[in-house]
Amino acid sequence: MINQIARLGRSGLDIVEALGRSGAFLWRSLAGVPHPRVGFPLLVRQMYSIGVLSLVIIIVSGMFIGMVLGLQGYTILSDYGSEQAIGQMVALTLVRELGPVVTALLFAGRAGSALTAEIGLMKATEQLSSMEMMGVDPLRRVVAPRFWAGFISVPLLAVIFSVVGIWGGMLVAVDWLGVFEGAYWSNMQASVDFSEDVINGAVKSIVFGFVCTWIAVFQGYDCVPTSSGISSATTKTVVYSSLAVLGLDFVLTAVMFGGF
Amino acid sequence: MTQRKTEVFVGLFMIAGFVALLLLALQVSGLSLKPAGDTYTVYADFNDAGGLTERGRVSMAGVSVGRIRDISLNPKTFQARVAIEMDASVNNIPDDSTAVIRTSGLLGAQYIDISVGGSLESLKDGDEFYETQSAMNLERMISNFASGR
Amino acid sequence: MEPAPYITLDNIEFFRGERKIFDGVSLNIPKGLITAIMGPSGTGKTTLLKLIGGQLKPSRGRVRVAGHDVSSLGRKALYDLRENMGMLFQSGALFTDISVFENVAFPLRVHTRLPDDMVRDIVLMKLEAVGLRGARDLMPSELSGGMTRRVALARSIVMDPELIMYDEPFAGQDPIAMGVLVKLIREVNSAMGLTSVLVSHDVPESLSICHYACIVSDGKIIGEGTPDELRRHPSERVQQFLKGQPDGPVPFHYPAPERSADWGLESALKSAPK
Numbered sequence: 001m002i003n004q005i006a007r008l009g010r011s012g013l014d015i016v017e018a019l020g021r022s023g024a025f026l027w028r029s030l031a032g033v034p035h036p037r038v039g040f041p042l043l044v045r046q047m048y049s050i051g052v053l054s055l056v057i058i059i060v061s062g063m064f065i066g067m068v069l070g071l072q073g074y075t076i077l078s079d080y081g082s083e084q085a086i087g088q089m090v091a092l093t094l095v096r097e098l099g100p101v102v103t104a105l106l107f108a109g110r111a112g113s114a115l116t117a118e119i120g121l122m123k124a125t126e127q128l129s130s131m132e133m134m135g136v137d138p139l140r141r142v143v144a145p146r147f148w149a150g151f152i153s154v155p156l157l158a159v160i161f162s163v164v165g166i167w168g169g170m171l172v173a174v175d176w177l178g179v180f181e182g183a184y185w186s187n188m189q190a191s192v193d194f195s196e197d198v199i200n201g202a203v204k205s206i207v208f209g210f211v212c213t214w215i216a217v218f219q220g221y222d223c224v225p226t227s228s229g230i231s232s233a234t235t236k237t238v239v240y241s242s243l244a245v246l247g248l249d250f251v252l253t254a255v256m257f258g259g260f
Numbered sequence: 261m262t263q264r265k266t267e268v269f270v271g272l273f274m275i276a277g278f279v280a281l282l283l284l285a286l287q288v289s290g291l292s293l294k295p296a297g298d299t300y301t302v303y304a305d306f307n308d309a310g311g312l313t314e315r316g317r318v319s320m321a322g323v324s325v326g327r328i329r330d331i332s333l334n335p336k337t338f339q340a341r342v343a344i345e346m347d348a349s350v351n352n353i354p355d356d357s358t359a360v361i362r363t364s365g366l367l368g369a370q371y372i373d374i375s376v377g378g379s380l381e382s383l384k385d386g387d388e389f390y391e392t393q394s395a396m397n398l399e400r401m402i403s404n405f406a407s408g409r
Numbered sequence: 410m411e412p413a414p415y416i417t418l419d420n421i422e423f424f425r426g427e428r429k430i431f432d433g434v435s436l437n438i439p440k441g442l443i444t445a446i447m448g449p450s451g452t453g454k455t456t457l458l459k460l461i462g463g464q465l466k467p468s469r470g471r472v473r474v475a476g477h478d479v480s481s482l483g484r485k486a487l488y489d490l491r492e493n494m495g496m497l498f499q500s501g502a503l504f505t506d507i508s509v510f511e512n513v514a515f516p517l518r519v520h521t522r523l524p525d526d527m528v529r530d531i532v533l534m535k536l537e538a539v540g541l542r543g544a545r546d547l548m549p550s551e552l553s554g555g556m557t558r559r560v561a562l563a564r565s566i567v568m569d570p571e572l573i574m575y576d577e578p579f580a581g582q583d584p585i586a587m588g589v590l591v592k593l594i595r596e597v598n599s600a601m602g603l604t605s606v607l608v609s610h611d612v613p614e615s616l617s618i619c620h621y622a623c624i625v626s627d628g629k630i631i632g633e634g635t636p637d638e639l640r641r642h643p644s645e646r647v648q649q650f651l652k653g654q655p656d657g658p659v660p661f662h663y664p665a666p667e668r669s670a671d672w673g674l675e676s677a678l679k680s681a682p683k
Contacts, residue, residue, distance in 0.1 A: 163283050
């Protein structure tokens, strides 16, 4: 019994310690802006592999989710004879909720896990150590550009996701199910507010981008440098990112739309 | 993959992101780029504000002429005090006009409709509507009907 | 005449978790010579190199490199000092996403602002020195183990450091690759006059090139001197290590409970009728 309590306490301490370590890690990576001549090409290369290469999955998923929303929304709304409101429903769902959340989840699975594995492998093959011995700080050289690239990419991806989704919803609702196109857009425009909905959605995706990339690069940097260590770090990245995104989404939604 | 090609792709990606944001702003939320025109505020006291919401529509003859800025309780009369931002271009509403709460469709959102009066004086900033008509309450209507009043 | 020490370890104590890796290690590494640090696996030889490079800090004692107290240096000063150090990692640690040429050019590009054609000349010179000028466009994944280490060696010396550290350079190499590396280490040392620290458990190769050697075991230095002095060393443990005897002061068996306890003989003995 005492042992169990002790174990609980120890794992609690472990969690607090890991949090502290990840905070210090983030601080050391981001403190000190590198010279643009060095830093910019590194950032661009990471933006390519993190952001541009994630575009396909984001666009395809956004499209399908928008189409599903259109279909589901139509069947429900047409029961009340208000299928005109489908544009409003699709847009609000995407901009406020599904855009940021699904993008962040996809990002964690597609780019976050790759980040963790890449940094973990660099650690396992002593590339990070050798960089340190060459007088180059791997936190600034390897981690910082990856972090910024993820942080910038996620909001952009989320916005693209929402737009593609709204277009997909229109495809189903207007072209297939015959909702009047003017009603689709005007209902949407009447109900979606720029500062309330679009900006809040963007804020969400900025927060998610920060948290997801932070988790990914930290798990990679902090992993046990063996093959099993890297695989468990990759798993942790996806699990922790998903949980953090869903949990934070609730908190942010409560703060933004909950009315307190 | 040469650095230059990468840069071009990343540039396109960022442009796509910003264009998407622009689309969300203009096409989806209907934000207009021209500055929100000048407005003036008038007040209306309702016995029952019903389902009015902030940012709700205010119209005359079916045309939007303003929006609801704020709904609060008037502590003196215990009525709902609704602050309305009227477009400055509509500056000749007679001061004996009536503010009516209506519902769009059977179940749609409620909005304020202004039915025009006949006075020669017009409403100015800070004025109140002379007369209001509260939200139609279906339940109350039915109970009135049933009790034969 | 003993040359002045370039690196001084003074009564180092180091823990990894609860385990004590070093318990009062003191060592002088002379300037301009090859010093071999030998010892059984798991005695923290690599840790010793990391202490010298300032990647780890000792819990007690001091590490001085070229007159600087490594463990008390600030970040900036430490990184400046490291520009004078080269380190050859066991795995080579080449950056897998760039070519051999770019790998060797990496320290130059980061630390200097030399024009591209000068970078090219220096890199090709260093690759020529390790015999891999023709392999400049290969990717690290296309190299054999020995070639990887030679590229890594070229990269470690591209900044013309004062000190180079080799972490197990011979481990897992075929005889030819081993011969090449032995030759290269000796040449690099004599041609550039740099201080070399060699960590290895390959006794014959290490003793054949080093000027000075020490043997680390159980967190202590159990023997040091020139290769000849070591071969005549009186300590049994030194002799066991040098000759590779399976049993001796370092026992063949890992500490275990009594044999009878593991095979259940004890209970059998108890239950047996007296």
